Amino acid sequence: MLKQARRIVIKVGSSLVTNQGKGLDHSALACWAAQIAILKQMGKEIILVSSGAIAEGMQRLNWENRPTALYELQAAAAVGQMGLAQAYASSFSEYGLQTAQVLLTHEDLSNRKRYLNARSTLTTLLKLNIIPIINENDTVAIDEIRFGDNDTLAALVTNLTEADVLVILTDQAGLFTSDPRKHQDAKLLSEVNAGDPALEKMAGGAGSGISRGGMQSKVIAAKRAARSGANTLIASGHEDNVLVRLSQDEAIGTRLLARIPVLAARKQWLADYLQVRGYVTLDKGAVKALAADGKSLLSIGVISVEGEFERGEAVSCLDEEGREIARGLINYSAVETQKILRQASSEIETILGYVDEPELIHRNNLVLL
DSSP states (O other): OTTTOSEEEEEEOHHHHBSTTSSBOHHHHHHHHHHHHHHHHTTOEEEEEEOOHHHHHHHHTTOSSOOOSHHHHHHHHHHHHHHHHHHHHHHHHTTTOOEEEEEEOHHHHHSHHHHHHHHHHHHHHHHTTOEEEEEEOTTTOOGGGOOSSHHHHHHHHHHHHTOSEEEEEESSSSOBSSOTTTOTTOOBOSEEETTOHHHHHHHOSOOOSSOSOOHHHHHHHHHHHHTTTOEEEEEETTSTTHHHHHHTTOOOSEEEEOOSOOOOHHHHIIIIISOOOEEEEEOHHHHHHHHTTOOOBOGGGEEEEEEOOOTTOEEEEEOTTSOEEEEEEOSSOHHHHHHHTTSOGGGHHHHHSOOSOSSSBOGGGEEEO
16 A cells, blocks of 8 residues: 555654653654655655644643643644744754645635645645645634644645545554454454445544544544545554555555545535535435435525525535535525525525525535535
């Protein structure tokens, strides 16, 4: 898997770059730099998604416990980013490699123009033989514009850069049939299909107190990465020389294979980069029209509306059981949609006094999930 890959996104969690949350583990960073340097010698392009800024900031500020107030987290991130960027630059310079810091928020990728700019910047850095070190921009991110965890960020960067493989390094040996910390009979899964619905149930909840992403977020990340055709490897970062051994295709951790249909770039953007502003529930006929017939969503097929959204924002389409079946850019605001639901398209002008589009969501602006 890694042996044939040319472009690889590697995500290292907080527990692998910090001293149990008390500042950066500089020897660990030096170890990652040494392994990545070997991968670079093999002709591979590497993008590193690294946690650790808040943990480093906490140490520099002499805070023992992770704060809960958003402004304190943002302050810790601002302080910590300085140390994180400096530490990586120093570690990679030992091997004659240059790094670049790239801080992103969800808002950067949900705007189509900024999304394309981010892609161009990362592609240029790789062409210049520079290793981008990516993290969420915690200093400015608020709940509405944050990725939530670096597993999600790593998957979206994998899509953005059309990487071949996503490697998620964690403090667990891989994906198990149940939580190995609670169940002694839990078995390690060596190979599964990314996007298998059973995996999310199997993966459980959140991770350690230092990191926000648990195994479930890694399974969802693998599903997202698969949408651009990328396979995912989840392995323990505590394994000796793990990246070098993975590059020789040694069987370590869990391989999540991309077997789901690959989405075109714009459809990926619709599915994963836009933040959902509301929900529309569809009747059985509308679900069939979207899922089986590939048609646009019409107002007559909508049963209910939730949320506050404007024309052009992303909404989620649910079936009557509450399952998300599609996502798309809606042509009418929440208030307008509420007025025209269960009505034929020919009635929209009569009800609203105008008609922007006959469809609620055009099929070109809709992606099935």
